[in-house]
Amino acid sequence: MDQLELLKKDWKKQESTLPKLSKEELSKLMYRKSSSIVKWIFIISVLEFVIPNLIILITGSKSTEQIYEDLGLSNFMTIFLIVSYLIIFGFILLFYKNYRSISANANPKVLMQNIIKTRRTVKYYIWFNLAALAIVSIVVLNRTFDSNEFLEKIPEGTNMLVIWLISLLLVAVAVAILWLFYRLIYGIFLNRLKRNYNELISNGID
């Protein structure tokens, strides 16, 4: 007999050996804690929204406002913050819409697509955050290095190019560390999903 047919025959025979749970046991199961990946994706995404904003709130004290004013950046920072919050609000709407579309009722392909789409939105949000961090840093550095206060403090004949290079390097390191941190979180949750998704959609003629 064909081996796969043998397997199929055995599979059918096994029906009788399957466990049988009572209605009471089943209703207990329904309310147990889920270890679903979606729950974790949701928790992490919320943290990704909350933590950067929390940092801004904590560090954005009166003294930093004073610093911006001294540097003549008040207007820039106000416009920058308004634009940022508008963009963040747009992201939250998008994110919520995507999250709602994740449902086990869809077939595996659509379900995986929806999760990947949700993560992509969050990824764009992260890129936005990293870009904002870099832009603000560079603008603030530029003004600081131009201010009299700063120029008075440094020894004469200091090469500004060196100062710029070191500062930019520090900004790049900060951005890179944040980026690596996000990559790590992605890796943990999305590797298996992406592998399965690619396997499912590949047409097999490759």
Next chain:
Amino acid sequence: MTKELEHKFVVDLEKNQNIVHKVCRIYTNNQDAHNDLFQEISIQLWKAYPKFRGEAKFSTWMYRVALNTAITLYRKSKRAVKTQDFDSVLYKIESSVYDDTEEEQLKILYKTIHHLSDIEKALVFLYLEDKNYKEIAETMGITEVNARVKMSRVKNKLKEILNP
């Protein structure tokens, strides 16, 4: 209302629980992991149940949610990952019914299935459940042609491992 829905769900689940158990048998290789996955699928079924409008048969819908959970939503617990005890597939085989060679062959077959990828396991499962290509395509969300190609690949892979 909720109580009513809950009661209806438990009745449906009890009647069709075999489907969930069978998905667990394909995706896990010991009793603890089986119970873990069974619990997660039950939770996901209950969560999705209010949206189930009877557009498909309850059992068809169940195949979809159960496979979704096993392939995508379920995060294996450490316990389940650590216990890579492939000999424990034995617990699935009712001995004494078969002669030695058949039993040996089945043992190897089940062992091989446990080494397949998540997607391949789903295909083998649907094959064993006697689903036709149209149903397989619908359940997985792929085209019928794709389902055909993938299925013949998995079958060939299994045969190759069994007859080197």
